[in-house]
Amino acid sequence: MSAFRPGWYEVSFDASTRDRRCRYFKNPSAYTAECLVKSTGQQILLWYDPAGVTGPGKTTTWQPTYRPLEDAPKGDWWDNPPGGKSYSPELPDSGSRAQREPTLSELCGRAGTADIVGKQSLSCSREIHVGLFFDGTNNNMDRDMPARSHSNVVVLFNAHRNDRTDTFRYYIPGVGTAFDDIGEPAETDSGKAYASGGEARIHWGMLQVLNAVCRASIAGNASSTTSDEDLGLLSKEQMKQLVTSKSGLATWWRLSDDKMINIFADLQKQLLDKIKEARPRITKVHLSVFGFSRGAAEARTCCQWIRKATKMKVGYAELNMRFLGIFDTVASVGLADSSPVGQGFMDWADGTMDIGKFERVTHFVAAHEIRQSFPLSTARIGAKHYPENTKEYIYPGAHSDVGGGYGPGSQGKAVSGRSELLSQIPLNDMYFEACNAGVQLLPKNEMQDRFLDDFSVSPALDRSFSLYSAWTALAEKENVADGKGPLCENRMQHHTHLYWRWRAHVTDDATFKGMFSYTHSDAQDQTDLWESELDWRKDVARAKEASQPQLIRWGHGGSADVVEGPPPATQLQKQIVTEVNAAATVTAGASEFFDKYVHDSHGGFWLLGPITAAQRTAFIADIKAKKAEHDRLLREADASLNPGRADNLRRIALSYELNGFERRVLAKDAESPGTVPVMRDSDAADLRANAGTATSAAMWVLGTETRREPHGHGRYRRVFDRS
Structure with missing residues (x-):
């Protein structure tokens, strides 16, 4: 027996089929939706009031013997409309996506937005x-x-x-x-x-x-x-x-x-x-x-x-x-x-x-x-x-x-x-x-x-995502809500901390190069992943160095002068050191999740070099044209009977001379047309020269000497709440 409250109720149960008939009662004398839940878990919406759950509905009498069904989860569109001043950004549910079916609440919500497409032909409006x-x-x-x-x-x-x-x-x-x-x-x-x-x-x-x-x-x-x-x-x-x-x-x-x-x-x-x-x-x-x-x-x-x-x-x-x-x-x-x-x-x-x-x-x-x-x-x-x-x-x-x-x-x-x-x-x-x-x-x-x-x-992804979600929820006992910024930023920073912790967990050479993702990557991806790891190690080294105590000399009269040591560590650097020291707490499930499913966006984000097939085609064509012009100028110089003009042509030809990486591009294209050699940070200077003055200036402004943005994973993402 139960007191009435608006919501879903099981009104009948078929013992032979184990199917349940459920209705949404808006009050004790009217229901506005009806659903059949099969024994297999399939949910079939039988009827709904086109005006929604607040519509007039069908008249009937609610019985205290009807079994109330669970409320929709917190944050569900139907029972708890999102948004507004009290809303907080959420973490996704850890349940299976492969097996997900609409809940009763979701089915009723969908019924409220249905327009019966294709059934308006007799109407004068659509x-x-x-x-x-x-x-x-x-x-x-x-x-x-x-x-x-x-x-x-x-x-x-x-x-x-x-x-x-x-x-x-x-x-x-x-x-x-x-x-x-x-x-x-x-x-x-x-x-x-x-x-x-x-x-x-x-x-x-x-x-x-x-x-x-x-x-x-x-x-x-x-x-x-x-x-x-x-x-x-x-x-x-x-x-x-x-x-x-x-x-x-x-x-x-x-x-x-x-x-x-x-x-x-x-x-x-x-x-x-x-x-x-x-x-x-x-x-x-x-x-x-x-x-x-x-x-x-x-x-x-x-x-x-x-x-x-x-x-x-x-x-x-x-x-x-x-x-x-x-x-x-x-x-x-x-x-x-x-x-x-x-x-x-x-x-x-x-x-x-x-x-x-x-x-x-x-x-x-x-x-x-x-x-x-x-x-x-x-x-x-x-x-x-x-x-x-x-x-x-x-x-x-x-x-x-x-x-x-x-x-x-x-x-x-x-x-x-x-x-x-x-x-x-x-x-x-x-x-x-x-x-x-x-x-x-x-x-x-x-x-x-x-x-x-x-x-x-895939079942493996379903399982791994759930394991990571469970670890995240456990780790959130560190209390994201008590962070200094808005909850969206706090949650993102919390995930970033766990990511740093994992990177520290796999940071020795043998472990990193033995990861599933690394061993299953092609040569370019392996290069990108490794050089990104080196960027991260530099972030950690800077954070640890900044966290070292400073050497102080005490002068006459009790005055103190800093005589040795880096600037004091920032809050970000202190947090990096904290997470590195907590590397042993990373679970096997979380480690597998990061290894097999989370991409390294820093490693794969090239500021130099061709990315798409169309860019590679244009890149190779430009180098071939540059080589052709270089060779043409030298041929013309060799054929010239005017020594001064020949010297001038040779000086001009120098500006078209291929650098080391460009020569490797032509060699690779001759071996496998349309492909380029593996690009490394050691090629950054040649790639900047190939890209021209504007790109070189932009890279200088960014402060990077590699093919990527400066520094590594040791930073937080910037968040804007206005434009």
């Missing part, structure tokens, strides 16, 4: 769903899928419904990669370094929302010969012109939104004119936006701009901001935070990171990302609180361990395939969050096998 997917820096679906190194944004894009009548999806390649629709047919270094091309990508996504409304409005009345492009408001060429021309939406440097607002006002008039006779009328657009890295920054900017540009009205349709799902937001637009004079919030990222009103927002943050060029833009508003309906989770791993983008085998991780990538955990969690929010993602049992396989999680 609602549609649009998904925008902004990929991360140097992530590109067409380029990456063959190598199975595509990001989580791509996987979610492929899972989104796209019937081009009620549901629409649009993919935006990452900055620095080819995107011909905005006039970028090839990769660009400026996109990778400074996020150039971000503005055009954002505008392109915004325009597709107008196209979706137009197409959905007139498709039913169009002739069978009407092309798909003609059903939209704007053709592909018109969109390219709009997003690239300074007479259109493009700006030299974004100083205001006035031009964008005026252009969209004109487009709204064109849209209304084109759909004025169309029936049924589109009355609501449910917009869901996803992004990773700079793509997450683009997603946040897109949501701000589309609110301003449309005034929340697209044609006759109300714009509903349904869901924002973002992985590890990094802006770094213009001069990144790694430079002495920039913080990465220039141009289109200036003042655009604030998260406005949404039905739901989920942000997954990388706990073990420490690169200076990858500062986090938290979802938090200032240092105090989060926007309403916003959740932020701190996941173990580096940047692309959360948003995806590492290929199987990279740095000796996931050697058996994508199911072993750590990014599969946040991918599956984001899928659930999006489904719970009503995003039109396909159920997994309706996906094609090749897309379903992208969600697979």
Whole structure:
């Protein structure tokens, strides 16, 4: 017997099948949802009130004999809406992703957002769903899928419904990669370094929302010969012109939104004119936006701009901001935070990171990302609180361990395939969050096998993630909440401390080079991992040296002068020493987790040398052209009958002479076309010379003599809560 409280109750039990029938009672005389729980654990939603759990429901009488079911976990969307002043960022649950099924609470929450897509044909009005997917820096679906190194944004894009009548999806390649629709047919270094091309990508996504409304409005009345492009408001060429021309939406440097607002006002008039006779009328657009890295920054900017540009009205349709799902937001637009004079919030990222009103927002943050060029833009508003309906989770791993983008085998991780990538955990969690929010993602049992396989999680990863989570929870008795900063930063620093502890645990040469990941890496990855380890050892050595007592000479009259010793240790250096001294406390499960699943983003982040296949091709071609010019000048000098001119030609030829690394590149290309030799820190000077004056100056400003950022893992990630 129990006293009534709103919630789920088991109302009947079938002893022969062991199935349970459950209902959600809003009060003792009405229920608003009904669910069948099979003996296998499968949960089938039988009925729900379209108005949600607060709707009128069905009349019945609650019985004290009904068994109450457990409340949803703390932080669940249904029973405890996230966000607001009292919300704290969370750690992800340690349960199995491979076996996860929606809870009763999640099923009821999904029922409340269901729009019964495809069942509105008899109505004079309809609602549609649009998904925008902004990929991360140097992530590109067409380029990456063959190598199975595509990001989580791509996987979610492929899972989104796209019937081009009620549901629409649009993919935006990452900055620095080819995107011909905005006039970028090839990769660009400026996109990778400074996020150039971000503005055009954002505008392109915004325009597709107008196209979706137009197409959905007139498709039913169009002739069978009407092309798909003609059903939209704007053709592909018109969109390219709009997003690239300074007479259109493009700006030299974004100083205001006035031009964008005026252009969209004109487009709204064109849209209304084109759909004025169309029936049924589109009355609501449910917009869901996803992004990773700079793509997450683009997603946040897109949501701000589309609110301003449309005034929340697209044609006759109300714009509903349904869901924002973002992985590890990094802006770094213009001069990144790694430079002495920039913080990465220039141009289109200036003042655009604030998260406005949404039905739901989920942000997954990388706990073990420490690169200076990858500062986090938290979802938090200032240092105090989060926007309403916003959740932020701190996941173990580096940047692309959360948003995806590492290929199987990279740095000796996931050697058996994508199911072993750590990014599969946040991918599956984001899928659930999006489904719970009503995003039109396909159920997994309706996906094609090749897309379903992208969600697979190996049992070994499932188990290892749970072991790490358990160790983290135990270690958090050190009390993250008592840290000096906001809880997001405290949690990230706590994970960083554990990572330092592990690196100290495996820091002798034999142990490090005997790790699973090291022995399963290729030659370049082994070089990167080892040189990154040497950077870390220097961090530790500096921290230990700074922690040594200083030698003091006492003079006449009791005065003291420091005569020997380094400057006093910083708090950061003291913490490094503390974690190094605690290396023996690292469990076997945690050590295996770091070894097999967490990538070394410092080691793999090259500031010099070609990264992608396109860059390697261009790199080799440039060296061949340089060699050809050198040889041509020498031939011309040898053939000249004028000694003075011959000497001058030989002096000019010296500027085209190949350095040691460039000669190795040509030798390697002759042996294996299209490949380059292993790059080492000892090649940094040659690589800087090859890159030119601007890159050499930038490396000097950063203060690094290697191929990577200065120092190693001994630092905390910078976190911004405003832009």
